[in-house]
Amino acid sequence: MRPILSALLLVVAAGAVAQPVAPGQRLDGIAAVVGEQVVLYSEVDALVQQTTQGREAPPDLWSRALDRLVDQRIVIARARQDTTLNVTDDIVSQRVDQQVAQLAAQVGGEPQLVQAYGRSIDEIKVSVREDVRDELLLQQYQGRRMREVKVTPGEVRDWFDRIPESERPEVPELVRVAHIVKIPASDEAGEARVRAFAETLRDSILAEQATIEDLANRYSDDPGNTNRDGTQNGGLYTTLRLTDLEPRFQAAAAAAEPGDISPVFETPFGYHVLRVNSRDGNRISFNHILLQVEVGEDEAEAARETLSVLRDSIQAGTPFEAIARRHSEEPQSAARGGYVSVPQTRQRDLSAEGLGPQWRATIDTLEVGEISEPAPVTLADAEGTQAFHIVLLQKRTPAHPLSVTDDYALLSQYALQEKQNEVLQEWVDDLRETVYVDIRAEQYQPPAGG
Structure with missing residues (x-):
């Protein structure tokens, strides 16, 4: 498991987890080398998907995402060299323990976490340790630089004056x-009733008295069961990333064999019955029924x-x-x-x-x-x-x-953010001269939509 690194606070919204290759995509490989670090094609693909969230992507988005991840690695490379930063082993261990404990709480406990990731707790902690250290170094190193950036009242007014009067919003x-x-x-009695009904629906599917699609259309409380045109889809979800699912749902989906009907399981949304249709690496297709418990x-x-x-x-x-x-x-x-x-x-x-x-x-x-x-x-x-x-x-x-008089606090935030962006990008550009960077992705064709 490779956790999402904190990205550059103002340049990159978030890092990306390396994902398995989906059908029709090129095999994963190295898109760039930055010092002793690498950026994988799959990391760039994941950042593009995270940015677009299903919307059509601009033609240059993939290359911009690659640049952002390279910028991130550049700052991490320099942060690793800065001996004045104070990231001790104890601090790293404490943060690792906190992150793993949070993950375990989300999925219902350490046994469920082990099942979801296929590793022991100690192995999970080892796998995230260096990424956590880099995250802490990045926060300290960049935070020190950004604390120096301030905006004056004159700069706030100049920022406001650059907005054409006709384009100033209300x-x-x-x-x-x-x-x-x-x-x-x-309501404990209500929960028991809902769980019992979920068990009844599952029994009906196993006895081939009804299909999961029919029962989802009749009983599921999942809003995603209704398409935009008002038709129902039988609780079908296709080509989702397993790691994007709610942790307890993720654990149940990871444990289910394609075609099998899962045991009834609970998430914060309610009780579920699940059938995994197919699984290709981290990509999964499934149908499910959700029954919510009313207060x-x-x-x-x-x-x-x-x-x-x-x-x-x-x-x-x-x-x-x-x-x-x-x-x-x-x-x-x-x-x-x-x-x-x-x-x-x-x-x-x-x-x-x-x-x-x-x-x-x-x-x-x-x-x-x-x-x-x-x-x-x-x-x-x-x-x-x-x-x-x-x-x-x-x-x-x-x-x-919008006016300087009434909205100075809001305008100062925007002006400061823009100035921090500019200072940060200039800083990263300067750092590029001191860190080995080899972009290897010129010939790579990003996936459709990226």
Whole structure:
């Protein structure tokens, strides 16, 4: 297993995992040599796929992706030579342990992780260790350089003035919000009923009383079971990468033989019955049925009542931030006292429309400084967890034309990002003169869409 390395923070969104060759593609090979490192064709292909996410790619995207991975390796090569960086074996071991523990938690435990990757825990740790070290070196080395980059008010205004007046967008309504989240406990009786029904469906398939396609069309809760034209597809997914699947689903798919019906298994989305149709390296085709467990009304009411009590405490004088840190069940915002922000930038002025209809319905009932009654919310996690929350509206900025006066903080972020991009690229170009680079991919034909 080769983990995704942190890419250049402003030049590359993410590194790429080397993937097995799909049918019709050229065998994997070395696209470039950078110092003592290599960039594989499959890594470039994976970065292109990650960038396009199914959309049509520009003709030069593959070569630009290769350049970005080469840039990454150049910085890593120089970071390895910098003896002032402090990445000790203890720090690396701690990060490796954390990453492997997170992976194990995602798939349900260490035995499931061993099954999914076909290696022992110690072998997995050994395989990721050097990549983790490189990641830490890269963060320190590049972070030191980027801390030196600042923007002045004059540079922010110059950046704004370069936007033609006719092209200056209107800034949508912005809000600052904080919330306290409670996730209803699952209804154990409901879970048992859903699992039993999944077992019944599986038995029907095994007895050839129905096909998995027919039962998926009749019972599956997976939105992907419906095509864009409204027709149903029998729960079919084709040519997905196994490593792109939810970890527990990935483990079940890896254990299933093509044509077999899997045992019923659980993921954060619900209960599944799976048939793997084909597997070619890391590519997989399958049909599945998803049965979701609805939250029982008693559990939902208990979550709402808890939030009502917390709301009363805040209105009686207990700081919202203190209650959020102690009681909110969404870890990211709870750690910040309930404040909601963009994860990558910590930007707190958020588009009211972009928060989604559930948030908007709650926010529209509030004046600045007010706290909402408990309301339903779908959390922005991988599982789309259904929960309840109370919302504090801290600030509301009406929609308005973009201006330096009203939007300086936002403009300064954009101006700083552009300046960091320029400084970083100049820096990498200078580093290229000190690191051996051999591009070997001139004759390589990237896969369709790349």
